[in-house]
Amino acid sequence: QQQVKQSPQSLIVQKGGISIINCAYENTAFDYFPWYQQFPGKGPALLIAIRPDVSEKKEGRFTISFNKSAKQFSLHIMDSQPGDSATYFCAASNTGNQFYFGTGTSLTVIP
């Protein structure tokens, strides 16, 4: 079964707008939640990550919000730019070293 559920599958945002991608998980043993960004023809690359001891982490225009009680986390891209157009994967892992990925969100930022 899908360990990490991601939505939406695709997202279109105007330049300068806010992009929001959501993920949910069930396994409370997960202890690390990274987001990966994948451009066409390239492999995924780590964008930002969070541990459950904080509710928010911000790096530049990218912010992860984490709700431990709801078992949900989300990626917010502020002031979205056409260069942000890519596929975004959320993931979760635990001490077993297994990363469980979401199904991905294809983001298109239109000028």
Added chain:
Amino acid sequence: DAMVIQNPRYQVTQFGKPVTLSCSQTLNHNVMYWYQQKSSQAPKLLFHYYDKDFNNEADTPDNFQSRRPNTSFCFLDIRSPGLGDAAMYLCATSREKGYLEKLFFGSGTQLSVL
């Protein structure tokens, strides 16, 4: 500068004909992974090597095998590809084994089975 290199970018094989995908890394990382990613699905871990120690996921079919002859190279062998094995195969590395480690991915090999 490519750090995890996968060849070829596209691979076409015939049903039942063995195929090998390759991955090399210049990062000198201890851990190398193989993921299978089907269209609109999440990447799924097939197996990983920690140095020479091979770790197979419980649900990885026996049809899939891997070799790591040295630190830099890792191969994915599909002994008898079926139509259901058509997918993007991603190789990744991490410096050490641990759930906080950053994964470095290659660009992937898109496998088609005719």
